[in-house]
Amino acid sequence: MIEIKNLTKTYGQIKALDDISFEVNDGEVLGFLGLNGAGKTTTMNIITGFIPPTSGTVTVEGFDVMEKPEEVKKHIGYLPEHPPLYMDLTVREYLNFVAKLRKVEPDKIKANMEYALESVKILDVADRLIMNLSKGYKQRVGFAQALIGNPKILILDEPTVGLDPTQVIEIRSLISNLKKKHTIIFSSHILSEVSAVSSRIVIIDSGRIIAQGDTRSLSRSIGGKNLRVSILGPKSSVLSAIKNVYGVKSVELAEVHDDVCTFDIEQAENEDIRKALFYEMAKRSYPIYALKSLDDNLEDIFLGIVKRGGAKGGRS
Amino acid sequence: MNAIYKKELKSYFCSPVTYTMIALFLLLISIFFYLGNLMSQDPNFGSTLQTGEYFLIFFAPIITMKLLAEEKKNKTEVLLLTSPASVVSIVLGKFFAAFTVFMIMVGITVIYPIILLFFGTLPTASIIGNYIGFIFMGALFLSIGLLASSLSDSQVLSAVVGIVSLFLLWFVGGIGESLGGVLGKILTWISPIYRYTSFANGLLKFSDIVFYLSMTGLLLYVTVVNTERKRWKQG
Numbered sequence: 294m295i296e297i298k299n300l301t302k303t304y305g306q307i308k309a310l311d312d313i314s315f316e317v318n319d320g321e322v323l324g325f326l327g328l329n330g331a332g333k334t335t336t337m338n339i340i341t342g343f344i345p346p347t348s349g350t351v352t353v354e355g356f357d358v359m360e361k362p363e364e365v366k367k368h369i370g371y372l373p374e375h376p377p378l379y380m381d382l383t384v385r386e387y388l389n390f391v392a393k394l395r396k397v398e399p400d401k402i403k404a405n406m407e408y409a410l411e412s413v414k415i416l417d418v419a420d421r422l423i424m425n426l427s428k429g430y431k432q433r434v435g436f437a438q439a440l441i442g443n444p445k446i447l448i449l450d451e452p453t454v455g456l457d458p459t460q461v462i463e464i465r466s467l468i469s470n471l472k473k474k475h476t477i478i479f480s481s482h483i484l485s486e487v488s489a490v491s492s493r494i495v496i497i498d499s500g501r502i503i504a505q506g507d508t509r510s511l512s513r514s515i516g517g518k519n520l521r522v523s524i525l526g527p528k529s530s531v532l533s534a535i536k537n538v539y540g541v542k543s544v545e546l547a548e549v550h551d552d553v554c555t556f557d558i559e560q561a562e563n564e565d566i567r568k569a570l571f572y573e574m575a576k577r578s579y580p581i582y583a584l585k586s587l588d589d590n591l592e593d594i595f596l597g598i599v600k601r602g603g604a605k606g607g608r609s
Numbered sequence: 610m611n612a613i614y615k616k617e618l619k620s621y622f623c624s625p626v627t628y629t630m631i632a633l634f635l636l637l638i639s640i641f642f643y644l645g646n647l648m649s650q651d652p653n654f655g656s657t658l659q660t661g662e663y664f665l666i667f668f669a670p671i672i673t674m675k676l677l678a679e680e681k682k683n684k685t686e687v688l689l690l691t692s693p694a695s696v697v698s699i700v701l702g703k704f705f706a707a708f709t710v711f712m713i714m715v716g717i718t719v720i721y722p723i724i725l726l727f728f729g730t731l732p733t734a735s736i737i738g739n740y741i742g743f744i745f746m747g748a749l750f751l752s753i754g755l756l757a758s759s760l761s762d763s764q765v766l767s768a769v770v771g772i773v774s775l776f777l778l779w780f781v782g783g784i785g786e787s788l789g790g791v792l793g794k795i796l797t798w799i800s801p802i803y804r805y806t807s808f809a810n811g812l813l814k815f816s817d818i819v820f821y822l823s824m825t826g827l828l829l830y831v832t833v834v835n836t837e838r839k840r841w842k843q844g
Contacts, residue, residue, distance in 0.1 A: 338687075341687075341691040342690075342691055343687055343690055343691050363693045363695070366691055366692060366693045367693050369691070371687070371691050373684065373687045373688075375684045377683070377684055377685040377686075377687050377688035378683075378685065379616070379620070379683075379685060380683075381619075381620050381623045381624070382616070382619075382620075386619075390612055390615075390616050391688070391692075393611070393612030394612050394613070394688070394689070394692040394693075394694050395692055395693060395694075396693050396694070438688070
């Protein structure tokens with residue numbers, strides 16, 4: 294259980310965090326979403342006791358980070374944005390060092406290391422020097438480090454940045470597996486990634502929380518309102534056909550390419566027109582070539598939320 | 610502390626810098642041994658060791674330069690400071706690793722008095738006194754180097770800061786003597802070089818030992834505070 298209350302952090306004139314409050318319950322996976330520089334890393338650095346807040350409190354498992362930092366640190370495994378690796382050690386030596394640093398009991402160190410190595414699937418490189426590993430492996434070694442000592446809480450700062458798509462999927466499935474045993478906070482700037490694994494989302498922008506709530510309702514309320522659809526057919530008749538579909542608020546021609554017309558459609562509030570659109574076009578034999586939501590990038594979501602003055606689930 | 614000590618020691622002996630440094634130190638000592646003891650047929654190795662103190666001005670900051678600066682540069686500082694290990698144990702672990710490297714350097718030089726032993730009797734008291742003084746001085750210099758390493762994330766900068774500080778410290782006694790008065794007395798009092806003289810004469814004064822140990826302890830404490838303060842200030 295992590296409680297964050299009225300957290301503020303200023304660097305001189307710059308306000309990195311502005312009165313942030315949220316909670317993370319046991320067994321929850323919290324997705325921490327924000328653009329670069331929004332304050333994600335600062336928040337995580339404060340929770341882990343690496344830097345102090347200017348004001349506000351963080352309580353982890355009942356211990357205040359400022360008052361009992363050593364107790365708090367025992368419960369947290371932290372994977373910072375740049376994995377803190379010693380290039381001149383082998384993976385095993387490194388994890389052994391971390392285990393001693395974390396004050397893992399000597400007879401449990403071996404089991405701990407094996408668990409970490411197995412969880413992130415790096416047994417095959419366990420005896421190689423870290424400097425010779427690829428970026429994906431280095432990231433996983435960093436991940437393994439966070440698992441040492443079996444901490445109750447895992448804090449992962451952008452764990453998938455810079456990895457190739459297969460590695461991203463692996464890390465995601467790893468987080469899904471770990472959520473049975475750990476409470477997890479992980480940050481990202483990709484909405485689809487956060488919604489894929491987390492049960493709750495906190496969105497932060499310029500040091501302030503602009504939306505928070507459970508993943509499903511938040512995704513629905515902040516995404517999927519605008520659609521882009523490509524349809525093969527004469528543009529004027531396709532256009533009038535789209536206008537015919539129930540739930541279409543407005544439609545605009547974006548481009549025409551080889552008789553395939555692309556339209557941007559704004560849907561009415563709380564409507565999903567996709568099914569109706571499909572049947573309407575099928576009836577008229579205009580095949581749909583592509584259909585996608587336009588709101589899946591963060592900039593649009595932020596703009597959308599700011600315009601609407603906060604999403605469902607509350608603005609803090 | 611033990612984990613950090615072992616890790617640092619391993620990384621010292623995985624780095625060519627350490628071997629080069631030890632070799633260079635021994636080369637310099639050998640030259641002075643040849644000139645000062647063999648050529649001039651002087652059995653007192655202590656005077657060669659006294660010359661060796663000048664080298665320490667360079668060697669001590671080079672030994673310690675990477676200890677804290679590199680952690681910052683490689684962003685591994687986060688790992689140490691978010692672990693339940695205390696900053697005191699981190700700093701001490703690193704200090705003792707550097708001290709061990711220094712002791713290995715000093716240990717090898719014991720060969721020279723042994724060589725001299727084949728040619729006659731040695732002024733044992735002076736040589737032992739010099740060694741003890743040399744080790745205390747080395748510990749003090751290393752703690753200054755470690756403090757310099759905690760100031761920035763650049764190894765070169767910490768080495769330069771360390772060397773310049775030790776140079777200044779070297780002259781403090783002389784300046785104090787020429788100044789006279791209360792300030793002069795204070796300056797001579799804090800000069801580790803002046804303190805060294807009684808060791809060189811084979812005298813072990815309790816006050817001198819306390820001086821070296823407490824100065825070393827004080828500088829290590831400042832390093833601890835500085836490491837924590839930095840974290841408090843800017844993250």
